[in-house]
Amino acid sequence: QVIRLSQVGSDGYTASPSGAALDAMVAANRGALWLIGNEPDRVTDDAITQDEIVPAGYARAYRDLYRRIKAVDPTARIGAGNIVQPTEARRRYLDMVLQAYRDQNGGAAMPVDVWATHVYILSECDEGWGAKMPPGVSGVECADYDPEDNADVGEFEGMLKAFRQWMADSGYRETPLYVTEYGVLMP
Secondary structure, three states: EEEEEHHHHHHHHEEOOHHHHHHHHHHHHHHOEEEEOOOOOOOOOOOOOOOOOOOHHHHHHHHHHHHHHHHOOOOEEEEEEEEOOOHHHHHHHHHHHHHHHHHHHHOOOOOOOOOEEEEOOOOOOOOOOOOOOOOOOOOOOOOOOOOOHHOOOHHHHHHHHHHHHHHHHOOOOOOOEEEEEEEOOOO
16 A cells, blocks of 8 residues: 655645545555555656655654554554665665654654665666656765666665665664565666
C-alpha cells in the first residue's frame, strides 16, 4: 500500500488516500505494509509526477500518517523512504528528514518498521537527464552517471551496501530494507 504525498506551502503536505478513506483501507488490510510516499526525493517536471516534498514536510507527513495508521491497526508495518536511488544526495535528504522529525517531535527518533528504496542508476545533476537533486539538498556533489551506467551491476550493489551502512549509522541496523523498484530504464 502506497500513500502518495504532495507538497503544500513550505513544509505542509496532502496525502492520498487520507482521512476516512485511509482509515477504511487500513481496517480492511490489517497487518499490511504501508509505504509513505513514492520518490519524495524526486524533483518533478511536467512529464513525470512523483511526490517531491521537502524533508520537513516528509517528516511531518510520516509522523501524522504513522500515528493514524497505527491507531487503526497496531499490526500495520510502516515503511519510510521509497527514494529513487540510494546515492549520497538521497542519504543526505533522509538525514534531513530524520533531523526534521527529531526537531518536530521533541528529539524522538523516527519510528520506522521498514526502509524502502528504489534502485535506479540516474544522473542527479540539474542539467540533462535523470533524477535531479532532492528538494532541499545542497552542498553534495551530484551523481553524474551516463546512460550507459544504467545497467552497472557493481554500482547497483554499491548503492545498496552504502544504504545499509547508512541505516546502521542512523540507528536502523535491524530494520528490514525493501527494494520496491529497480531496473534498467535506458536502452
